[in-house]
């Protein structure tokens with residue numbers, strides 16, 4: 001399978017925050033934002049792999065500033081790292097005040113998606129082309145996160161096995 005550049009799957013989504021998206025403080029629901037983030041990451045994973053994909057994990061997600069009714073939210077998804085069946089996707093969210101144009105970073109998160117076959121079993125995806133020094137730096141940083149993530153996953157599974165619940 002031929003490797004692909006991150007540019008082939010880069011995805012950007014813009015949403016105007018409307019009343020059904022907000023809580024009683026006229027701010028965007030966190031859960032709604034997580035849905036949009038997962039959606040963008042899912043598009044990146046599909047464009048890269050051209051396979052069915054499932055969300056494997058969402059790393060810690062910090063909500064840095066509130067997003068208000070009438071704001072314009074921009075969500076970008078970029079592929080950072082690929083192993084055999086797994087893709088790390090970085091999703092950044094900025095919020096823009098409709099009336100002033102002031103933009104602020106609202107969240108940054110890393111999601112992993114696993115490509116699966118018809119039976120839901122992990123399956124191979126194309127590798128990621130490393131074309132620049134910046135691509136290399138991003139790949140190496142993601143590799144460290146991946147190792148930490150898999151160590152945490154292994155610990156969670158081992159603990160659950162001890163309790164006989166996995």
Ligand SMILES: CC(=O)SCCNC(=O)CCNC(=O)[C@H](O)C(C)(C)COP(=O)(O)OP(=O)(O)OC[C@H]1O[C@@H](n2cnc3c(N)ncnc32)[C@H](O)[C@@H]1OP(=O)(O)O
Pocket residue numbers: 042053054055056057082083084085086112114116120121122150153
């Ligand atoms: C888009 C959506 O909304 S999907 C809905 C939410 N997501 C889900 O329901 C997914 C539920 N989970 C599953 O189906 C399975 O646990 C899977 C497909 C993620 C993994 O299946 P397993 O048989 O456990 O995979 P296995 O242990 O063989 O690992 C396969 C690969 O996935 C990676 N992996 C497995 N679980 C995870 C995880 N939770 N997070 C990140 N990576 C994972 C492994 O590192 C391995 O990577 P590699 O092939 O690139 O080396």
